[in-house]
Amino acid sequence: MEYGLDLEYSFNEFLKGFGLSSEIAHIIWLPLPMLLVLVAAVVGVLVTVWLERKISAAAQQRIGPEYAGALGVLQPIADGLKLLVKEDIIPAKADGILFTAGPILVLVPVILSWLIVPFGQNLLISNVGIGIFLWIALSSIQPIGLLMSGYASNNKYSLLGGLRAAAQSISYEIPLALSVLAIVLMTNSLSTIDIVNQQSGAGILSWNIWRQPVGFIVFWICALAECERLPFDLPEAEEELVAGYQTEYAGMKFALFYLGSYINLILSALLVSILYLGGWGFPIPVELIAKFLNLPINAPFIEVFTASIGIVMTVLKAYLLVFIAILLRWTTPRVRIDQLLDLGWKFLLPISLANLLITAGLKLAFPQFFGG
Amino acid sequence: MSIAITTQIICFTILSLVILIGALGVVLLESIVYSAFLLGGVFMSVAGLYLLLNASFVAAAQVLVYVGAVNVLIIFAIMLVNKKEDLKPINDIKSRRIISTSICLTLLSLLIRVDLTNVWSLSSPQNSIGEESTIRIGEHLFSDYLLPFEVASVLLLMAMIGAIVLARRDVMNKDISTGLPVDQELIEKSSEPLLTNKN
Numbered sequence: 096m097e098y099g100l101d102l103e104y105s106f107n108e109f110l111k112g113f114g115l116s117s118e119i120a121h122i123i124w125l126p127l128p129m130l131l132v133l134v135a136a137v138v139g140v141l142v143t144v145w146l147e148r149k150i151s152a153a154a155q156q157r158i159g160p161e162y163a164g165a166l167g168v169l170q171p172i173a174d175g176l177k178l179l180v181k182e183d184i185i186p187a188k189a190d191g192i193l194f195t196a197g198p199i200l201v202l203v204p205v206i207l208s209w210l211i212v213p214f215g216q217n218l219l220i221s222n223v224g225i226g227i228f229l230w231i232a233l234s235s236i237q238p239i240g241l242l243m244s245g246y247a248s249n250n251k252y253s254l255l256g257g258l259r260a261a262a263q264s265i266s267y268e269i270p271l272a273l274s275v276l277a278i279v280l281m282t283n284s285l286s287t288i289d290i291v292n293q294q295s296g297a298g299i300l301s302w303n304i305w306r307q308p309v310g311f312i313v314f315w316i317c318a319l320a321e322c323e324r325l326p327f328d329l330p331e332a333e334e335e336l337v338a339g340y341q342t343e344y345a346g347m348k349f350a351l352f353y354l355g356s357y358i359n360l361i362l363s364a365l366l367v368s369i370l371y372l373g374g375w376g377f378p379i380p381v382e383l384i385a386k387f388l389n390l391p392i393n394a395p396f397i398e399v400f401t402a403s404i405g406i407v408m409t410v411l412k413a414y415l416l417v418f419i420a421i422l423l424r425w426t427t428p429r430v431r432i433d434q435l436l437d438l439g440w441k442f443l444l445p446i447s448l449a450n451l452l453i454t455a456g457l458k459l460a461f462p463q464f465f466g467g
Numbered sequence: 468m469s470i471a472i473t474t475q476i477i478c479f480t481i482l483s484l485v486i487l488i489g490a491l492g493v494v495l496l497e498s499i500v501y502s503a504f505l506l507g508g509v510f511m512s513v514a515g516l517y518l519l520l521n522a523s524f525v526a527a528a529q530v531l532v533y534v535g536a537v538n539v540l541i542i543f544a545i546m547l548v549n550k551k552e553d554l555k556p557i558n559d560i561k562s563r564r565i566i567s568t569s570i571c572l573t574l575l576s577l578l579i580r581v582d583l584t585n586v587w588s589l590s591s592p593q594n595s596i597g598e599e600s601t602i603r604i605g606e607h608l609f610s611d612y613l614l615p616f617e618v619a620s621v622l623l624l625m626a627m628i629g630a631i632v633l634a635r636r637d638v639m640n641k642d643i644s645t646g647l648p649v650d651q652e653l654i655e656k657s658s659e660p661l662l663t664n665k666n
Binding site for chain 1: 469470471500504507511523524527528530531534535536538539542543546547599601
């Protein structure tokens, strides 16, 4: 399966052609994919914000933004600019240092997690061996940022919102990790590349969603809860808590929260598509198409075709899930805090544990279907 | 010196400085909230040190367990038990400080002795396992470290049951040290529906 474009290798060879040492070439290469992914994440947020506005408008039989650009596509940029030039207010009795550090601590782990999101065989920043585990570990830092901003705001609604957010994040992390563990059990690897490759045997039929339907649903519910999307947006339930931990924030610091929550939503959608929907895989295996066209699998045309189809498929699947998340937000009511914790601890946790156990049993019984 | 080694040295210096200054801050700062958040920073930097040693799985586990669980719990506890209470002045503070300093210095000298006498260099640097370490850790946990692993889980279970017993005060309605009945104020009050009260 070692086909696909290796851009890093070609780039390094290209720079070596100018007489640079391989180390210097590597250093020049390093920031490029990071910047690219950062830009991709921010553009993804802009698209998601626009989608959110348009879909919510459609759900409520409104028109939504329409004056800023065609169909209002420039509306998210206008939103962003507004937040950028707004006055940055720190409340008089707030704790300045923690107040500033909170939003950063919320945003940075989310962006770091993009390290492991693959858009193709070699199209990711780093194929670290611990792969998906890195995401689980990084997402556990977020509650600290939430607690920090809730505490530093010196406002009881903020503190309550921060505590709620952290409690929610901690409770839903466990079923989330357990359903990821079932996938890892089937793949024998933590690496996201291996997880996708293991699903690429027979196109759509070999996707993990057919083998892990329960895990898929548990993961999706938990991902929504981790992103604080409605039905689970208790931390910022505006009718009860004004805006939760974000109450006192304005300007760019609020924008960091906003950005963080949307980047997290896209990241979760991408990870669902990687773990359960075959990642960059086309519903029909590319090998079959290549055979049909009578081309060898490593022909340059097929390589470029595979890479572009990989990116398109990953993004398409992710945005399909984002669409479902937005529809859910505008059609479902919010759960109460006790219902939320009951769902997490009394329903999702036992179900994901049972799912893990059954997966392990099935792996022993049918190693050819559930990973040997 | 190659670029990789220079980067490593710079990272190591920054991480060690953060660990040292952060740990001092945890102990010396007046505000307990700052101490708790600094503790999280120290744990993160220790994870960074593990990363420098090519132990990425251990680093991620450190972040997950120490930052994501232990530190969050500490902060939670601080924020839920938000009791403003002036500490009583202690009479013999001077002798206490002398005793604690001497204990700390003894521990420090012990650690320095270990550092000086131990042979740190690996027999062959090629033996480092790097990314394979996850598999190795799993193998060890289920073979020669099976008993400690299981005992640790029993310990955690006991801690969990203990926490539940402490949290449910109807199980323990007497103060252990004084034998007096516990102040029942904090126990869940019999819930009255808010709306029916207003008639």
